Amino acid sequence: MTDARLRHGRASLALSFFVQGVTFALLVTRIPAIQDRYGISDGLLPLFLAAVPILAGVGSVVTEKVVARVRPGGVLRWAQPVVLLALLGVGAGNALWEAALALGVFGLAVGALDASMNMMGVSLQRAYGRSIMLGFHAAYSLGGIAGASMAWAGAHWDLSLLVSYLPAVVVLLPVAFIGSRWYVDGTSVEKGPGEAQGKGAASVSFRLLMPLCLVMSFAYIGDSTVSNWSAKYLQDVLGSSEQLSTVPYNVYMVTTLLGRAVGDFGVRRFGAVAVVRVGSVLAAAGFGVVAVAGGAWVGMLGFTLLGLGLCVIVPQTFAAAGRMFPGASDTAIARLNVFNYVGFLVGSPLVGALGDAWSYRGAMLVPMVLVLATLVYAKSFGAEPARYGGGHERPHTVDVG
Numbered sequence: 001m002t003d004a005r006l007r008h009g010r011a012s013l014a015l016s017f018f019v020q021g022v023t024f025a026l027l028v029t030r031i032p033a034i035q036d037r038y039g040i041s042d043g044l045l046p047l048f049l050a051a052v053p054i055l056a057g058v059g060s061v062v063t064e065k066v067v068a069r070v071r072p073g074g075v076l077r078w079a080q081p082v083v084l085l086a087l088l089g090v091g092a093g094n095a096l097w098e099a100a101l102a103l104g105v106f107g108l109a110v111g112a113l114d115a116s117m118n119m120m121g122v123s124l125q126r127a128y129g130r131s132i133m134l135g136f137h138a139a140y141s142l143g144g145i146a147g148a149s150m151a152w153a154g155a156h157w158d159l160s161l162l163v164s165y166l167p168a169v170v171v172l173l174p175v176a177f178i179g180s181r182w183y184v185d186g187t188s189v190e191k192g193p194g195e196a197q198g199k200g201a202a203s204v205s206f207r208l209l210m211p212l213c214l215v216m217s218f219a220y221i222g223d224s225t226v227s228n229w230s231a232k233y234l235q236d237v238l239g240s241s242e243q244l245s246t247v248p249y250n251v252y253m254v255t256t257l258l259g260r261a262v263g264d265f266g267v268r269r270f271g272a273v274a275v276v277r278v279g280s281v282l283a284a285a286g287f288g289v290v291a292v293a294g295g296a297w298v299g300m301l302g303f304t305l306l307g308l309g310l311c312v313i314v315p316q317t318f319a320a321a322g323r324m325f326p327g328a329s330d331t332a333i334a335r336l337n338v339f340n341y342v343g344f345l346v347g348s349p350l351v352g353a354l355g356d357a358w359s360y361r362g363a364m365l366v367p368m369v370l371v372l373a374t375l376v377y378a379k380s381f382g383a384e385p386a387r388y389g390g391g392h393e394r395p396h397t398v399d400v401g
Contacts, residue, residue: 009184021143059111064334091161122322138260220343255307283309287368
């Protein structure tokens with residue numbers, strides 16, 4: 001495989017991360033508008049928010065089986081357009097069942113998309129021989145900024161959901177599909193499609209993977225709190241306008257982008273363990289500031305710290321799984337990715353239930369404690385590859401600029 005082909009593959013995968021960042025931000029930052037459009041009650045809203053990660057977990061499990069025959073690039077090529085069209089469906093419907101159908105399709109497709117994107121990212125990092133995973137997630141954050149900005153414009157101009165979503169889908173769908181022509185699976189440097197993944201599936205030890213699964217859940221409980229509740233928190237608790245309530249997610253994504261843009265350099269210089277530890281402390285501090293904020297702008301400071309802290313944890317968790325099981329990374333990542341949705345499944349209803357029963361300020365302390373628990377498992381990010389047979393299977397590396 002030529003260096004040029006690897007660079008093209010890296011750029012095309014970064015584009016897919018960017019498109020998904022736009023798509024997801026357009027969905028989550030307009031949750032209040034979706035709730036109003038379909039008449040979803042506050043009691044029913046957590047069920048809708050929970051259904052998406054449940055179905056996404058199903059999509060991730062199915063992807064684990066599919067990539068044994070079809071490489072992750074093939075899954076991603078078709079999953080991304082389905083996610084974009086499902087977003088459009090959320091904006092186009094009128095009846096409650098139409099919202100449920102569109103969100104269901106979105107969930108199933110996004111599970112396949114997330115799993116296949118991160119499989120490809122880990123395999124490309126292995127081919128490069130150095131940390132590049134945070135760069136892909138930085139592209140996602142950049143997309144999130146763009147999507148949140150579009151959502152802000154939609155709220156500012158009082159545009160319908162369909163009018164807000166349609167331009168993004170019309171532009172991004174063909175761009176993503178054309179960009180998929182240059183997908184590269186770093187595993188193909190040494191193996192053909194499907195080779196060794198069947199063996200690898202039996203070699204993934206859940207006991208070894210479990211610490212990373214817990215960290216993934218904790219990180220996504222924190223992330224889902226920001227994604228699903230930041231707009232409502234600013235509007236209902238801190239007294240902001242609807243327009244201003246779209247800003248926290250944007251602030252969160254900006255600081256996430258900045259942290260991820262330099263994160264790979266931090267990993268190369270100080271190691272993944274140190275970077276994850278610092279990120280956990282910063283994220284916990286961010287939740288603390290949000291919980292005690294007296295107004296919207298102090299709340300913004302908390303979301304700033306949250307972005308800087310949480311941004312490094314998820315990419316490094318995927319990368320650590322790839323290092324731990326280099327001969328079965330697709331299987332390990334598909335299983336780990338399920339805990340992405342476990343975090344969302346637990347985080348969204350948990351914060352909502354605690355907010356209703358106690359207070360939304362108090363609810364922010366729960367993800368704070370869970371993110372701090374990541375410190376207990378930080379050593380797993382420096383783990384050596386798991387043993388296969390009598391020795392270690394070492395990743396292939398290519399010196400690529």
